[in-house]
Every structure is written in C-alpha cells, then in structure tokens.
Amino acid sequence: MIKCEKIAEIFSKNDLTFFSGVPDSTFKDWMKFLADNNGTKLTNRIAVNECEATALAAGYHLSTGNIGVIYMQNSGLGKTVNPLTSLMAKEVYSMPVVLMVGWRGEPELKDEPQHKMMGRVMLSQLETLEIPFQILPDNIEQAQQTIEWAKTKAEKTQYASAIIIKKGIFEKYETQNISKRKYEMTGEQAIHTILGGLEKQAIIVSTTGKTSRELFEYRKEKKQSHEKDFLTVGSMGCSASIANEIALQKPSKPIYVFDGDGAALMQMGALANIGSSKAENLTHLIFDNGSYDSTGGQPTISDNIDFSKIALGCGYRFASQVETSQELIQTMSILKNEKGPKMVVVKVKKGSRQELGRPTNTPLENKRFFMEFLNK
16 A cells, blocks of 8 residues: 555656546545645645546646646546547647546446446546556555656657556545534434425435435335435436426426535536526425545535525525524425425535445336336
8 A cells, every 4th residue: 555645755756746636435545635735735626527627637737838637536537538539639739637547346346336337448448538547556666657657658648648546555544634614413414304394205316425325324214115215326416407307397296306515516507407497396405514525525615605696596496505403494494385496505514424324225226116106
C-alpha cells in the first residue's frame, strides 16, 4: 500500500498539481487527502460531474499550458466521452490530460450490480477511445514510474492517458478537516420522519448510495413491502428525472424523490425540466449533508448552493429548506395543500450507521415488484 503523502510528492515533482473530478470509494483515502490539501501545492477543484471536470482541465491547460488530472469512478468514464472526443481529441483541440479511474466491478471481485458491466468493459472502452492506460502498482517506486509514464504519454500524444486505480492501493488516511455541520438530524432520521407521515399509496424513487440503503432498511425494520420504492442503485443524479416522468405518466399517484446534494448537483439541469413539466403530484426531497457520503465523505459544494431558490427559479411551485425534525414535520404537513412540483431541502449531518445494510432484493426484483405495484 502507498501513503497519500508519497503519491502527492510524485505528482508535484511531475508538475501534475491540478486535480478535478467526482470521488470514488476505490481511492477514497486519496480523495480525503486532496480535500485536506495539507499545505501541498495541489489544487483540488471539486466538480459536479466528470464532464465538467474535463472542461475544467481544458481551461487549466489553455490558461497555463500544463496538464490536469481528472479523477473518477469508472462509471463516470462515460460522461467524459463527449468532451474527450469532441474537445480534447487530436482532431479537435488536442489537449493533454491524465485520467485517474477507479476500477469498480473488477472481474472476479465481488461488487455491487451497478458496477459489474462497467468493470467488465472499462479497459476495452479506453482502448476504443484510443487512451493508453496502466494500472497503478502498490509499490511506490513502480507507482512513480506509472505516473511519469502517464504524463509523458499525455505530452507526447497531446491527448489523454489513464491510470487505473484498484481497491486497496492507498494507505488509510484520516481527514483533518472535521465537518462543522451541527444539524439536528442524520439523513436516516430525516427519512424515518418523512416516511412516518406519507400517504399509503406514496411512490418513492430514491437516489444511489446510502439513501436507498436507509430506505430499504426502514421497510425491513417495519416489516413493510418494498414494492412502492424504486431504488436507483446506480446512475447518480438520475432519480429526479425518473420520478418526474413517472409522475407525468401516473398523475393520480403521489410521487416522491429521495435525493442527495451530490446527485442533485450532478444533474442540476433536471430541475429545469421538472419545473417546466409541472407535475402536480411530484415532491422532490434533497437530503443535503454536504458530502459524498457513500464514497468516503468527501465534500460537495452544496454549502454554497441554495437549492430551494434554484428550484423556484426553474418553475417549481413550492420550495423550502428545513434544519430540524419539527420544521420537517410542519413542512411535510404544509405540502399536502400545495401543488407540485415541490421541493424540500433537508439539511442533515454527515455520516451514517456503521452497520447500515444493503438491499437484499436484486435490481431486477426491485424493478418487477415496483412495476407491478405502479400499474395496479
């Protein structure tokens, strides 16, 4: 295993000091180190999605002539295809960049179902995009050679090279920047508060990560059916759009989105479409803990964002922000007399229970049960 401080020294020596992207749990300790900065010369520009990170790296290269590094989970590699092929490619502006790609769903290793296909096709996808790659070794001397190779390759081709990161490469790193958020509720407590007062026929579409896990655990604890919930186990940022179309197709049913701040930021354009669609039966709940909790608690930029004002500007008929359980209960009561689309931003603490489980139903079972209930 490699110390984050040692990797930082190697990047600095190679003038690879600009980083941008979306965190991945495969190298969560490196992400926490970047977020802390620790007096290094490394810049960490948190992006809302991998497409934006590529554009930021392009802007960095245009203004400095230097090479940026884009970090991502391999699921985010698909988002980079457009800017890589139509902006960075040799046939267009020919801009060098180094990709750090976490290998989720690596063949022969156990992982969640949403990572299996990308894990299987990732290397061939890089080959199709004509991006040379190497896997980062867990030895510091060999890792130095790989990083030097990636920079040299990007410089020579004036295009992208990639470093593949396997799980367990980096030594554990404890973040120094302790969250100053002092909100009353955890995300799970907020979910329990909301579920206790929802209509019997309420449909829920929940975002990827711990929100869906907490929803599943609640149903299990209460011995309730899971058929009213669609758990979006992958496709970060897509839950609101899925729910919006369901609400438009099923106008007589109350539809709720359980979203996160990172997911909402990733696909913020969806808010404009939701506002324009005017689904009166849609309620959009954003549990804002200011972090990518499922990948190690790295910070988002949500502390600088007022989701409720953005929602109103996009055409939502109602939007509010709450910070306590009492405010949440009161607001959920008010919602019953308001037409949608409606948004409630619930400010919550970072973190979750250590023993938080995972859904035991497969995605295919979830889809089948959900569709059967939705179309009764």
